[in-house]
Amino acid sequence: MRKYTFTAAAALAAMLASGSAMAGKDLDAVKARGSLVCGINTGVAGFAQQDDKGKWVGLDVDVCRAVSAAIFGDSEKVKYVPTTAQQRFTALQSGEVDILSRNTTWTLQRDTALGLDFTGVNYYDGQGFMVSKKLGVKSAKELNGATVCVQPGTTTELNLADYFRANKMTFKPVVIEKVEEVRAAFYAGRCDVYTTDASGLYSTRAANTPPPAKPDDFIILPEIISKEPLGPSVRQGDNQFADIVRWSLYAMIEAEEYGITSKNVDDMLKSENPTIKRILGTTPGMGKALGVDDKWVYNIVKQVGNYGESFERNVGMGSPLKIERGLNALWTKGGLQYAPPIR
Numbered sequence: 001m002r003k004y005t006f007t008a009a010a011a012l013a014a015m016l017a018s019g020s021a022m023a024g025k026d027l028d029a030v031k032a033r034g035s036l037v038c039g040i041n042t043g044v045a046g047f048a049q050q051d052d053k054g055k056w057v058g059l060d061v062d063v064c065r066a067v068s069a070a071i072f073g074d075s076e077k078v079k080y081v082p083t084t085a086q087q088r089f090t091a092l093q094s095g096e097v098d099i100l101s102r103n104t105t106w107t108l109q110r111d112t113a114l115g116l117d118f119t120g121v122n123y124y125d126g127q128g129f130m131v132s133k134k135l136g137v138k139s140a141k142e143l144n145g146a147t148v149c150v151q152p153g154t155t156t157e158l159n160l161a162d163y164f165r166a167n168k169m170t171f172k173p174v175v176i177e178k179v180e181e182v183r184a185a186f187y188a189g190r191c192d193v194y195t196t197d198a199s200g201l202y203s204t205r206a207a208n209t210p211p212p213a214k215p216d217d218f219i220i221l222p223e224i225i226s227k228e229p230l231g232p233s234v235r236q237g238d239n240q241f242a243d244i245v246r247w248s249l250y251a252m253i254e255a256e257e258y259g260i261t262s263k264n265v266d267d268m269l270k271s272e273n274p275t276i277k278r279i280l281g282t283t284p285g286m287g288k289a290l291g292v293d294d295k296w297v298y299n300i301v302k303q304v305g306n307y308g309e310s311f312e313r314n315v316g317m318g319s320p321l322k323i324e325r326g327l328n329a330l331w332t333k334g335g336l337q338y339a340p341p342i343r
């Protein structure tokens with residue numbers, strides 16, 4: 001036993017000395033390939049959507065770009081694979097994608113039985129309901145007997161059943177896998193209600209509304225019926241890769257807290273603040289501990305922006321979605337976004 005302990009400790013020390021502590025097969029594969037394969041959704045404006053040049057943009061896309069910047073020093077070494085709600089976990093489990101960054105709720109079963117490892121929360125959300133104004137409904141409590149459009153393989157489907165049962169109401173589900181088809185069904189009046197994460201409702205209403213529907217024709221009811229902490233996940237089994245994903249997101253949040261932006265990051269390299277020096281690698285060590293370049297946060301912020309910049313650009317008041325920071329404000333501003341210290 002003693003001998004075993006000694007051997008394990010020696011092996012660990014040797015790994016640490018060689019700088020390859022806990023290196024795993026997933027990170028090795030990403031490095032060997034020279035790119036990150038990132039599973040995203042098939043098109044939810046603000047979170048992951050192709051712009052007019054065919055480039056994927058959005059809050060979830062920015063997480064992939066940040067991880068790419070941390071590993072390769074270049075945020076563009078990413079291949080994007082669109083996945084429906086139903087396909088997404090198989091895509092990650094089978095190795096088709098390295099990371100899932102796709103409005104996916106962190107739940108116990110997904111984090112355990114499904115073999116995923118959640119690495120943080122890039123958007124605190126909750127489930128809501130959208131209806132046509134013509135329906136004349138002001139509260140979800142008035143939805144007894146309604147026909148409800150919903151996507152399968154989601155927490156949405158489960159919460160919907162729980163909510164109606166708890167409120168002694170009935171509903172008729174219209175379950176459709178493809179997001180554009182579920183939206184079309186809703187706009188065509190095949191269901192009274194569309195339910196998903198509130199972010200998805202804002203996104204659908206603001207940017208995906210196919211003509212002739214108009215955003216003003218629809219209202220989002222006030223009830224938020226669940227907790228949907230959305231965040232990136234990886235397969236279990238490669239701790240270092242999971243750490244890089246986790247700390248890339250934290251780096252964006254920490255940069256916002258310390259006022260480091262894509263615009264001022266070069267000036268910030270001259271900062272005498274010891275925390276900023278550690279974050280930006282002017283005092284080396286943090287990158288080395290994570291197994292990436294000491295300039296990792298500099299590269300993330302310079303190329304992708306801090307969390308607040310990404311939020312505003314993609315889903316915030318400056319975007320068509322116009323979502324307030326709310327729960328996604330920093331903890332110093334009354335929200336839940338809180339990064340452990342980079343030290």
Ligand SMILES: N[C@@H](CCC(=O)N[C@@H](CS)C(=O)NCC(=O)O)C(=O)O
Pocket residue numbers: 041042043044083084085103104105151153154155156177178179196197200201228230
């Ligand atoms: N957060 C929920 C729902 C996620 C979800 O898939 N939502 C739909 C509606 S916004 C979606 O993203 N669809 C896009 C797609 O299928 O590509 C979950 O993790 O189960």
